[in-house]
Amino acid sequence: MKEYTDFAKSRRENTSAESFHKANLILIGGGSCSGKTTIALAIGRRLTGLKTVIISQDSYYKDLSYLPWQERTKVNFDHPDAIDIDFLLSDLKKMMAGKPVNVPAYDFVTHTRQEGNLCVANAEVIILEGIFALYYPELLQMSDLKIYLDSDADIRLARRLQRDILERGRSVESVLNQYLETVKPSHQAFIEPTKKNADIIIPGEKEFDKVLIMLNGYLQHELLSS
Numbered sequence: 001m002k003e004y005t006d007f008a009k010s011r012r013e014n015t016s017a018e019s020f021h022k023a024n025l026i027l028i029g030g031g032s033c034s035g036k037t038t039i040a041l042a043i044g045r046r047l048t049g050l051k052t053v054i055i056s057q058d059s060y061y062k063d064l065s066y067l068p069w070q071e072r073t074k075v076n077f078d079h080p081d082a083i084d085i086d087f088l089l090s091d092l093k094k095m096m097a098g099k100p101v102n103v104p105a106y107d108f109v110t111h112t113r114q115e116g117n118l119c120v121a122n123a124e125v126i127i128l129e130g131i132f133a134l135y136y137p138e139l140l141q142m143s144d145l146k147i148y149l150d151s152d153a154d155i156r157l158a159r160r161l162q163r164d165i166l167e168r169g170r171s172v173e174s175v176l177n178q179y180l181e182t183v184k185p186s187h188q189a190f191i192e193p194t195k196k197n198a199d200i201i202i203p204g205e206k207e208f209d210k211v212l213i214m215l216n217g218y219l220q221h222e223l224l225s226s
């Protein structure tokens, strides 16, 4: 789990669960290391006055503990079938209705998913970030705003090399092999085409300052006035 932050004291904290309004869902898609988590956190920090949670789609990767180790490493994690979409949709529907959900914890070293200890309840804004955030039709239908982070493949690979070695227990060789065998072709086949589903496409290599001011103005207007 990347992050959960209750960015603001809820403006509806006295509201009972029964009368809870539907939470707003913001989807942030784009390639691996395009900057999805970075901008999700920045958006969340600025949404003052709203109880905001950030959910990583990575938390809903299928649990591969039933497979021998060598088999796990051969899985294409950049194919939409790698995500347990039914589980994710079920949790999101509960979250959007204000019900409590324990977000699972995913381990990139062992490729396994465990029960998480993070409980989300009464969120007013849910930000879901992930490479397939703009892929599944049912997810798109549930959402209020769809953002695609667009970053050059070479920039993303450079970021990924650093991240996967430092944070995900990978070697240079394994990152490069995985990139050429599955990450790059699947990006072109499944992720890049989801750009057309976005309401906004944001360049993922620049500072986000201006984009954040514009987005914040839009979101404060749409969410706080509703």
Ligand SMILES: Nc1ncnc2c1ncn2[C@@H]1O[C@H](COP(=O)(O)OP(=O)(O)O)[C@@H](O)[C@H]1O
Residues within 6 Å of the ligand: 030, 031, 032, 033, 034, 035, 036, 037, 038, 039, 159, 163, 204, 205, 206, 207, 208
């Ligand atoms: N606009 C940006 N400029 C420079 N570095 C960035 C930018 N956005 C993200 N990064 C860096 O790239 C890496 C991957 O970003 P992250 O937001 O985790 O990507 P994603 O969630 O899409 O995989 C992180 O080290 C992050 O600090």
Ligand SMILES: Nc1ccn([C@@H]2O[C@H](COP(=O)(O)O)[C@@H](O)[C@H]2O)c(=O)n1
Residues within 6 Å of the ligand: 031, 032, 033, 036, 058, 061, 077, 078, 107, 108, 111, 112, 130, 131, 183
């Ligand atoms: N066991 C796993 C699961 C996923 N990956 C890679 O993670 C990438 C998605 O995460 P981002 O934070 O980069 O969006 C995806 O490209 C998978 O290849 C993995 O390596 N191992």
